[in-house]
Amino acid sequence: MMRHHWIRASHRWLGLALTLSVAANFIAMVFGPPPATITYAPLAPLALLIVTGMYLFVRPYLRRSG
Template identity: 50%
Template sequence: MNWNTWIRQTHRWLAIAFTVLVVGIFGALGLGEEPAEWVYLLPLLPLALLLLTGLYMFVLPYVTKWSGGQERTQ
């Protein structure tokens, strides 16, 4: 599997995990239950990883353009 493909797949699965966590927190709040304080911090890990993979995918077209237009594989 190509490195860029791996990053994109990771980004997609992190987005799903982040969405499920946030919906779960709102669902718990909607049921009238007050989750523990640490539960509110759970989405921060996938969000940080989403930031890193998103920045990588954002910069990738510029790097490939500067490297002569050929996609670099590792």
């Protein structure tokens, strides 16, 4: 599998992980203040989504210039 296919697939899975971690955060808030592990869980997928998203955004422009 080529690199951009792997990055696109990982971007999709990271989006799913972010969605599930945000949903878990809201569910935990129903039962009181959530622990820090739940509260900060969405930050890791979000940071990776930013990196992969920027790569996917810039990729067509890199292909044209090269």
